[in-house]
Each structure stands twice: as C-alpha cells, then as structure tokens.
Amino acid sequence: MARSSRRTFLGQLSAAAAAIPGFGALGWGAAAAPAGTAWQGAPSDTTFDLLIAGGRVIDPGQNLSAVRDVAIRHGRVARIGENIPPDQARQVFDATGKIVTPGLIDLHSHVYEHGTPLGVPSDLVGIQSGVTTIVDAGTTGASMFPGFRRFVIDGARTRIYALLNLSTAGCCTDEIYLDPRLINTRAARRVIEAHRDLILGLKVRVRGRREDLAHDVATLTTARELADEAGLPVMMHWSTEPDLLALLRAGDILTHPFNPPTERSSNVFGSQLTQADTVLPQILELADRGIFTDGQLATTHHQWQVSEKATNQGWFPDAISTDVARTPDRTPASVLLPMSQFLHLGLSLEQVIERVTTNPAKMLDYPETVGSLEPGSTADVAVLELEQGRFTFGDGSRPEPQTRDLSQQFVNVATLKGGVFVKGGIGV
Ligand SMILES: [Zn+2]
Numbered sequence: 449m450a451r452s453s454r455r456t457f458l459g460q461l462s463a464a465a466a467a468i469p470g471f472g473a474l475g476w477g478a479a480a481a482p483a484g485t486a487w488q489g490a491p492s493d494t495t496f497d498l499l500i501a502g503g504r505v506i507d508p509g510q511n512l513s514a515v516r517d518v519a520i521r522h523g524r525v526a527r528i529g530e531n532i533p534p535d536q537a538r539q540v541f542d543a544t545g546k547i548v549t550p551g552l553i554d555l556h557s558h559v560y561e562h563g564t565p566l567g568v569p570s571d572l573v574g575i576q577s578g579v580t581t582i583v584d585a586g587t588t589g590a591s592m593f594p595g596f597r598r599f600v601i602d603g604a605r606t607r608i609y610a611l612l613n614l615s616t617a618g619c620c621t622d623e624i625y626l627d628p629r630l631i632n633t634r635a636a637r638r639v640i641e642a643h644r645d646l647i648l649g650l651k652v653r654v655r656g657r658r659e660d661l662a663h664d665v666a667t668l669t670t671a672r673e674l675a676d677e678a679g680l681p682v683m684m685h686w687s688t689e690p691d692l693l694a695l696l697r698a699g700d701i702l703t704h705p706f707n708p709p710t711e712r713s714s715n716v717f718g719s720q721l722t723q724a725d726t727v728l729p730q731i732l733e734l735a736d737r738g739i740f741t742d743g744q745l746a747t748t749h750h751q752w753q754v755s756e757k758a759t760n761q762g763w764f765p766d767a768i769s770t771d772v773a774r775t776p777d778r779t780p781a782s783v784l785l786p787m788s789q790f791l792h793l794g795l796s797l798e799q800v801i802e803r804v805t806t807n808p809a810k811m812l813d814y815p816e817t818v819g820s821l822e823p824g825s826t827a828d829v830a831v832l833e834l835e836q837g838r839f840t841f842g843d844g845s846r847p848e849p850q851t852r853d854l855s856q857q858f859v860n861v862a863t864l865k866g867g868v869f870v871k872g873g874i875g876v
Contacts (some may be wrong), residue, residue, distance in 0.1 A: 741838060746781055789852075
C-alpha cells in the first residue's frame with residue numbers, strides 16, 4: 449500500500465471511530481476533538497481550555513524560539529501568541545522561566561518491558577519524561593508483535609509506534625535473530641497489514657562487517673523488497689559498507705553512528721581497522737540522498753571520543769534517540785539524557801529540540817500530527833527546564849566507560865498529551 453493510501457485508510461478508521469457514540473471518551477483526553485475531523489478553527493465561544501503562559505516556546509517547525517503563550521482548546525493547539533489574556537482561558541499554567549516544546553519524540557527505543565530483556569517501561573521514558581511519542585525500533589518481529597501490542601502498546605499512556613523487525617523473532621540478545629531461517633516475509637506482510645495503524649517501518653540488523661557482506665546484502669535486499677511493497681521505510685543498523693548503503697533509499701534511516709570501533713561495529717569513521725580522520729564520504733552523502741541518520745549517546749552504541757570527533761567536524765545526526773539508554777545508576781533513561789549530551793557537544797537548544805520534534809516527525813508517516821505546536825495540531829506538549837550543576841555520564845567503551853562532565857541537563861516539569869496533563873500540571 450502506498451503511503452498516501454495508507455493515510456486515507458487511517459482517516460477512514462478514525463472517522464468510523466468518531467461515529468461510534470462514546471468511543472472518543474474512552475481514550476486519554478476526553479476533551480479532544482473527534483479523531484479524523486479537520487480542525488475547524490475557533491468555535492463561537494472564545495474561551496480556551498488551557499493557557500500555558502510565559503514560557504520560552506521552541507517549535508523549530510515554525511522557526512519559533514521566543515517567550516509566548518500557548519492556548520489549547522478541545523485537545524488541540526488553538527493559538528500561540530504574546531500576552532494572550534489569561535481570562536480567555538479556563539485554566540492557566542504558569543511556564544515562566546521554563547522551556548515549552550512539542551511533546552518529544554523518541555525515534556528509537558525498546559519498550560517491550562517483560563517481553564524482552566531489552567525492554568524498558570514505556571511511560572517512564574515516555575510521558576514521565578516529556579516524551580509523548582515513542583517509536584519502538586524493531587524489538588518485535590512478526591511472531592511477537594501482536595503480544596507487544598496487546599500487553600504494552602494498548603495499555604500505555606505514551607503513544608507507541610513500531611518498526612517491525614525483519615526477523616520473526618525480533619531482536620533478541622546475541623545475534624541469533626540474524627539467522628536467515630528466522631526471516632519469514634509472508635508472516636511479516638500479514639502482520640504489517642493487520643497493524644498498519646502502528647507499524648511505520650521495518651528495522652533490519654546487519655552485521656556490517658566486510659566478511660559478512662554477502663549475508664548482509666541478502667538480508668537487506670529482502671527487507672528492501674518487503675518495505676517497498678508495503679510503502680514503508682527501512683531503519684538499518686549501522687554499516688559503512690558502500691554495497692549496503694547503496695540499497696538504502698530516500699526516507700530510510702541509518703542508526704548508531706557513534707559506535708565504539710570494535711571488530712563487531714563501525715561508526716562514521718569506518719571500522720576498527722580503518723578508522724578515518726574525517727567522516728567518511730559515503731556518510732556525508734546520505735543527506736543529499738534523502739537518507740536520515742539517528743544517533744544515541746547514552747548506550748552501548750556510543751563512545752565519547754567518536755561523537756566528539758564527528759561533531760567537531762560539524763557532523764550531527766538528524767534525530768536524537770535513546771535506543772536503550774541508562775542513567776549512571778543504571779535506571780532506564782529517556783531521550784532527555786542524550787539531549788543534554790548533544791547540548792554539551794555543541795548543538796544549540798533549538799537544534800537539540802529540532803532533533804526530538806520536527807525532524808523525527810518528518811522521518812516517519814505518523815497517523816497524526818506529532819512534534820509540532822502549529823495551531824490545529826494535537827496538543828502534545830513538554831514543559832522542560834535546564835538544571836545547572838555537574839553531571840557525569842559514561843559511554844559504551846569497554847572495559848571501562850569514558851566519562852564526561854556536563855554543566856546542565858534537561859529536566860521534565862510537565863507533559864500534556866492531547867491537551868490533558870499526564871504529568872505535572874496545575875496545583876501539583
Ligand atoms: Zn535499538
């Protein structure tokens with residue numbers, strides 16, 4: 449199914465849901481406008497449900513970074529302006545001194561908690577951290593996705609979408625799931641069709657080593673055919689092998705650019721044996737080819753030495769995500785952690801926010817508007833602060849992590865999903 453027809457299909461589904469009496473009241477944000485209906489602008493009553501007043505509103509999609517008020521009505525952003533009179537709103541949240549952004553998007557997480565060893569609690573790294581949209585990047589394959597949906601996605605308060613792993617078994621520990629016998633394209637096709645509302649792409653793991661090239665090309669070719677047939681993009685585990693990169697197309701995503709160089713992984717400078725002084729030309733070319741990159745700094749896929757060398761040369765990934773991030777005390781970390789680290793590496797506040805809102809919103813075909821505060825958008829909002837201090841973070845280097853001291857870190861104060869506070873709020 450082409451992407452355009454996929455959207456039409458979803459619109460029909462939403463319209464059908466809106467036609468069922470009481471259906472809209474079941475979800476979060478009972479005050480939200482009926483799904484599937486176009487936002488009609490201001491109704492005759494000029495009262496807003498909520499005013500988020502006086503914060504520094506950063507929405508890179510609107511080129512906005514200034515003190516503004518955000519007015520919300522019927523679960524959607526109704527207006528952004530200066531000095532909107534508080535008496536026009538039923539409730540006012542004072543965001544003075546805070547940063548107000550679209551609800552954050554974590555483009556690459558693993559949230560099948562209890563279902564896989566990798567899984568972290570979705571709402572902890574989600575709405576509790578200002579993240580209203582999580583994309584689970586290939587934790588599950590065709591045989592596991594229905595359980596993931598039933599036991600995690602359906603009950604989560606955070607919006608969770610998924611990239612389906614090409615391997616039926618999803619991504620397990622070790623590399624067993626790279627076995628070609630675990631690729632079943634018929635099963636994958638069936639699951640994609642049955643869960644079009646949640647599956648936004650395919651995830652494929654390649655080994656990325658030259659000696660495994662034949663295996664990797666065969667795997668990626670299968671993924672390419674399946675993705676093209678389904679009208680979905682591919683997210684591929686990192687490799688700098690030109691034969692593999694040639695199989696990627698505009699709209700695809702390459703992830704894990706800052707791997708510690710080992711015999712099992714490469715990074716933007718190549719493999720362990722071939723580390724170049726500058727970011728490889730085939731990586732620099734990706735942007736011109738319309739291929740996105742996604743980067744993590746708080747996981748086994750990060751080495752400070754690598755990220756510093758790349759960012760000093762001006763190379764940054766398009767999206768910032770967690771993968772499986774951990775705080776120094778080993779608790780699951782949200783995307784706020786790599787956001788703080790990228791701020792440390794030299795991105796501006798606006799550039800950091802862009803990589804967890806506007807950019808990841810462009811990278812997949814979400815069924816609703818995410819990552820934006822444009823009037824008419826679903827009112828997913830994060831209220832953040834920058835805490836000052838000394839914060840030490842390690843990386844994935846073995847046997848000992850390299851550490852760096854940061855002088856500030858992002859903290860989430862409140863989160864709204866569909867115009868409703870799901871963390872913090874008035875009187876809290
Ligand atoms: Zn991952």
